[in-house]
Amino acid sequence: MVKPKFIKVVRRVAMILLFVNSTFGLAQDNKVENPVVNAFQIGNIVISPGKTYRGNLKVPSGGDKKETFIPITVNHGNRPGPVLSLIAGIHGSEYSPILAMQELAGQIDSSQLSGTLIIVHIANMPAFVGRTVYFGPDDLKNLNRSFPGNIDGTITERIAYILTSEVIARSDYLVDIHSGDANESLRPSYSAYYGEAGGLEVVAESKRLAVAFGLETIVQFSGSYNSLDDAIYTSAQAVTRGIPAIDIESGELGNINDKFIDPIINGSLNIMQELSMINGQPALPSNPLLISERTRVYSSHDGIFYPGPKVQTGDYITAGTFLGVVTDYHGNMLETISAPSSGVLLILFGTPPVNKGDNIVVIGSVAESAKN
Numbered sequence: 001m002v003k004p005k006f007i008k009v010v011r012r013v014a015m016i017l018l019f020v021n022s023t024f025g026l027a028q029d030n031k032v033e034n035p036v037v038n039a040f041q042i043g044n045i046v047i048s049p050g051k052t053y054r055g056n057l058k059v060p061s062g063g064d065k066k067e068t069f070i071p072i073t074v075n076h077g078n079r080p081g082p083v084l085s086l087i088a089g090i091h092g093s094e095y096s097p098i099l100a101m102q103e104l105a106g107q108i109d110s111s112q113l114s115g116t117l118i119i120v121h122i123a124n125m126p127a128f129v130g131r132t133v134y135f136g137p138d139d140l141k142n143l144n145r146s147f148p149g150n151i152d153g154t155i156t157e158r159i160a161y162i163l164t165s166e167v168i169a170r171s172d173y174l175v176d177i178h179s180g181d182a183n184e185s186l187r188p189s190y191s192a193y194y195g196e197a198g199g200l201e202v203v204a205e206s207k208r209l210a211v212a213f214g215l216e217t218i219v220q221f222s223g224s225y226n227s228l229d230d231a232i233y234t235s236a237q238a239v240t241r242g243i244p245a246i247d248i249e250s251g252e253l254g255n256i257n258d259k260f261i262d263p264i265i266n267g268s269l270n271i272m273q274e275l276s277m278i279n280g281q282p283a284l285p286s287n288p289l290l291i292s293e294r295t296r297v298y299s300s301h302d303g304i305f306y307p308g309p310k311v312q313t314g315d316y317i318t319a320g321t322f323l324g325v326v327t328d329y330h331g332n333m334l335e336t337i338s339a340p341s342s343g344v345l346l347i348l349f350g351t352p353p354v355n356k357g358d359n360i361v362v363i364g365s366v367a368e369s370a371k372n
Contacts, residue, residue: 035079035080037049037076037077037078037079037080039076040074040076040083040116042057042072042074042118042166042167042170043057043058043166045074047074047076048076049076049077049078050076050077050078050110050111051076051110052073052074052075052076052108052110053072053073053074053076054072054073054105055071055072056069056070056071056072057069057070057072057162057166057167058162059155059158059159059162060151060158062151062152062153062154062155062158063152064138064139064154064155066126066138066155067155068125068126068155068159069125070120070121070122070123070125070159070162070163071120071121071122071125072118072119072120072121072167073101073105073117073118073119073121074116074117074118074119075108075109075110075113075116075117075119076110076113076116077110077111077112077113077114077115077116077117077277078110078111078112078113078114079113079114079115080114080115081113081114081115081116081275081276081277082115082116082172082173082275082277083115083116083118083170083171083172083173084115084116084117084118084171084172084173084174084175084271084272084275084277085117085118085119085120085167085168085170085171085173085174085175086101086104086117086118086119086120086175086177086268087120087123087163087167087174087175087176087177087234088100088101088119088120088121088122088123088177089120089121089122089123089124089125089127089128090123090124090143090144090176090178090234091124091127091133091134091142091143091144091178091181092122092124092125092126092127092128092129092130092131092132092136093127093128093131093132093133093181093182093254094178094179094180094181094182094251095179095251095254095255095256096179096250096251096255096256096257096260096261096264097177097178097179097248097250097251097264098121098122098128099256099261100177100261100262100264100265100268101119101120101121101177101264102121103261103265104119104264104265104268104269105119105121107265107269108278112278112279113277113278114276114277114278115172115275115277117272117277118167118170118171120163120167123143123159123163124136124143124156124159126138126155126156126159127143133181133182133183134181136154136155136156136159138154138155138156139154139155139156139157141154141156141157142156143156143159143160143234144232144233144234145232145233146159146160146232147160147163147164147168147231147232147233147234147236147237148160148161148164148228148229148231148237149161149162149163149164163234164237168234168237168238168241168243169241171238171243172243172244173205173209173243173244173245173271173275174234174235174238174243174244174245174246175209175213175245175246175247175248175268175271176233176234176235176238176245176246176247176248177247177248177250177264178247178248178249178250179249179250179251179252179260180249180251180252180253180313180347180350181254182253182254182351183253183349183350183351183353184252184253184347184348184349184350185252185253185307185312185313185347185348185349185350186249186251186252186313186346186347187252187312187313187314187346188215188216188217188313188314188344188346189215189217189248189249189250189251189260189263190215190217190218190219190248190249190291190346191209191210191211191213191215191217191218191219191246191247191248191267192210192218192219192220192221192246192247192248192249193206193207193209193210193218193219193220193221193235193245193246193247194206194220194221194223194224194235194236194239194245195207195220195221195222196222196223196224197221197223197224197225197231197236197239197240198224198239198240198242198243198244199242202239202242202243202244203239205244206239206244206245206246208244208274209244209245209246209271209274210246211284211285211288212270212271212273212274212282212284213246213248213267213268213270213271214263214266214267214270214282214283214284214285215248215250215263215267215285215288216285216287216288216289217288217289217291217344218285218288218289218290218291219247219290219291219294219346219364220290220291220292220367221247222293225240227240228240228241234247235247248264248267250263250264252313252350253350253351266283269282270282270283270284289344289366290366290367291343291344291346291364291365291366291367292365292366292367293364293365294346294362294363294364294365295340295341295343295362295363295365296359296361296362296363297323297337297339297340297359297360297361297362297363298357298358298359298360299326299335299354299355299356299357299358299360300326300334300335300356301326301328301334301335301354301356302354302355302356303326303327303328303329303334303354304326304327304328304329304331304352304353304354305324305325305326305337305349305351305352305353305354305360306324306325306326306327306352307323307324307348307349307350308321308322308323308324310322311323311345311348312345312348313345313346313347313348314344314345315344315345316342316343316344316345317339317342317343317344317345317363318339318342319339319340319341319342320338320339321338321339322336322337322338323337323338323339323345323348323361324336324337324348324349324360325337326354337360337361339361339363340363341363341365342363342365343363343364343365343366344363344364344366345361345362345363346362346363346364347359347361347362348360348361348362349361
C-alpha cells in the first residue's frame with residue numbers, strides 16, 4: 001500500500017516539474033517572439049531598432065575637387081529579417097523610380113518592419129541635377145558601367161565606390177530600379193535577373209525576386225563575371241558578391257506617369273511581403289512572359305533618328321521589320337534600321353539625336369517555354 005505522504009511528495013515533484021517546464025517554454029517562446037535586434041550602421045550613422053533615418057551618404061571630393069551626396073532613407077525594423085536595398089536614380093534622368101521611392105518611403109513603418117529597408121532615392125545626384133542622359137556631367141562616365149568604383153577616381157567612380165561599400169555590401173537582397181531614359185521609349189515594364197552569374201542559389205533567389213515583383217514580363221540576363229572588377233553593372237556587382245539582385249525597367253522618355261510609377265511601388269511592397277518583412281502575400285503574375293535573349297542594334301552614324309511609323313515598343317515584330325532611318329543633319333539618308341531578329345520590341349530611341357555607337361533598338365527573344 002502506497003503511503004499518503006509518498007503520494008504528496010510525488011505530487012509536489014510533479015508540480016515543480018510542470019512549473020519549470022512551463023516557465024522554460026515561456027522563456028523559449030519569448031526568445032522567439034522578442035529576439036534581440038542590434039542597431040544598424042550605414043556610413044557613420046547608427047540606427048536603433050524600430051527607427052527611421054532620413055539623410056545622406058557623403059561622397060567625398062577627390063582630385064577633381066568635386067563632392068556630392070546620396071539621399072537615403074533607412075527603415076530599421078524591430079524584428080529580425082533581411083536587409084533589402086532599393087536603388088533608384090543610377091541614371092539621373094530616369095524619373096519613375098525616383099518618384100516611386102519618394103512615395104514608398106512614406107508608407108513604411110519601421111516599428112512594424114522585420115529586417116531593414118535601405119532606399120537610395122537618387123544614386124547619381126550630379127546627373128539628376130545636371131539633367132544628363134546616361135552619363136555624369138562632370139566626367140562623362142556611366143554610373144551603371146562604373147562598379148565596384150574607386151574612392152580615388154572621378155566623381156562617378158567615387159559614387160560607385162560608396163554605393164558598393166555602404167549599400168551593396170550591406171545588403172542581403174538588392175533591386176536596381178530603372179526606366180527608359182529620357183531618350184528611350186521602353187515597353188513593356190519588366191523585371192530582370194542574371195540566369196548564370198553568382199551561383200545556383202543566387203540565381204534561384206534572384207529569380208524568386210523577379211517573379212515576386214509582379215510584372216508580367218521577366219527578362220533573363222545571360223553571362224557571368226570572373227571578378228568584382230568585371231562586374232561593372234549595379235546588379236552584376238551584387239550577384240557576383242553572392243547577393244541576389246534584380247533589375248527593374250518601368251517608364252520611358254522622362255515621363256512621370258502613374259502607370260509607370262505605381263508598378264514600382266507595388267512591386268517593392270510585393271518583394272517585402274515575399275521576404276516576410278511586412279505582412280501580406282505578394283500579387284504574383286499569372287503567366288509571365290519570359291525573355292531569354294536580347295538583340296541590340298547600334299547606330300553606325302551621327303545624325304537624326306526617325307522611328308518607323310508602324311512600330312512601337314511592346315509590339316511583337318519579325319526579323320526584317322522596318323524600324324526607322326538615320327539621316328545626316330540635312331536630312332540625307334545614312335542608314336536604314338531593320339529588325340535583325342524576331343521578338344518583343346523592348347526599347348526604341350524616341351528622340352531625334354543619335355550618335356555613332358548608340359544602342360537605338362533592343363529586341364527580346366521569347367523563351368521557348370513561353371511560346372508553348
